[in-house]
Amino acid sequence: MSTIKVDTIQSTSGAGQYTAKAWINQTNGTTINASANISSLVDNNVGRYTANLSNALTSINVVCFGTRILGAGGVSEDRQGISCGLVTTSSFGHGGGHNQGNGAFEDGTYSAGLME
Amino acid sequence: MSNYRVIFEDPEQPEQPAMVLVPSDNWLEEAKAGLLPPISVYWALQDDEQQAIAEGRHDTFEHDPAKHEAQWTAPRIGPLTEEEAIEYLVMKDIPRHIWSQEYNRPMFKIVKTEDVPSDRSFRNAWRIAA
Numbered sequence: 193m194s195t196i197k198v199d200t201i202q203s204t205s206g207a208g209q210y211t212a213k214a215w216i217n218q219t220n221g222t223t224i225n226a227s228a229n230i231s232s233l234v235d236n237n238v239g240r241y242t243a244n245l246s247n248a249l250t251s252i253n254v255v256c257f258g259t260r261i262l263g264a265g266g267v268s269e270d271r272q273g274i275s276c277g278l279v280t281t282s283s284f285g286h287g288g289g290h291n292q293g294n295g296a297f298e299d300g301t302y303s304a305g306l307m308e
Numbered sequence: 309m310s311n312y313r314v315i316f317e318d319p320e321q322p323e324q325p326a327m328v329l330v331p332s333d334n335w336l337e338e339a340k341a342g343l344l345p346p347i348s349v350y351w352a353l354q355d356d357e358q359q360a361i362a363e364g365r366h367d368t369f370e371h372d373p374a375k376h377e378a379q380w381t382a383p384r385i386g387p388l389t390e391e392e393a394i395e396y397l398v399m400k401d402i403p404r405h406i407w408s409q410e411y412n413r414p415m416f417k418i419v420k421t422e423d424v425p426s427d428r429s430f431r432n433a434w435r436i437a438a
Binding site for chain 2: 220
């Protein structure tokens with residue numbers, strides 16, 4: 193395996209390219225469907241999860257992003273979003289599924305990640 | 309997919325139900341291929357960040373460049389079995405006070421994947437069985 197190290201990547205037009213430092217697509221906190229720079233996933237409770245990073249970041253000067261793809265029943269629900277929990281250089285919390293009715297956290301399929 | 313999961317509780321958060329750690333397949337492959345640095349590399353980073361949190365300067369904290377770079381430059385520890393990799397992961401990804409101290413009951417268990425309930429009813433009340 194080879195590693196490429198550069199300070200800046202640009203497109204031919206000169207625009208900067210920005211990539212996620214870590215991301216995960218997971219279901220119910222029990223199944224990692226796909227990921228990058230993730231060593232493990234912790235199922236903390238219903239709809240509340242922590243992703244641990246394989247390689248730590250330099251700082252917490254990052255953006256946490258994500259979305260809830262499918263509800264626990266496998267149905268796409270556009271009224272439900274995601275919240276990011278505690279972010280450290282080696283992990284980030286995420287979860288959500290706030291229902292309009294009761295605000296409860298819910299399981300489902302989530303994608304979340306960090307950009308630096 | 310890994311054959312193992314780690315169930316743990318945090319004695320500092322007694323109201324929190326048992327948590328379940330799921331290893332990443334990608335990370336496990338790296339562990340089996342011998343690509344991991346010594347666990348002390350991660351501990352050094354965690355210690356520095358915890359100190360920054362305790363001193364109220366987490367928002368401006370940045371890792372020491374040499375310690376951060378050690379994640380890639382430190383000598384590799386060699387290939388691990390899956391069982392060894394899970395033990396390494398416990399020490400890397402589960403808070404240290406959970407596995408490094410003795411309590412009056414076990415605070416974590418490494419279990420077979422099939423031993424974790426698939427039924428998530430009452431998930432917010434899970435506890436490690438005695």
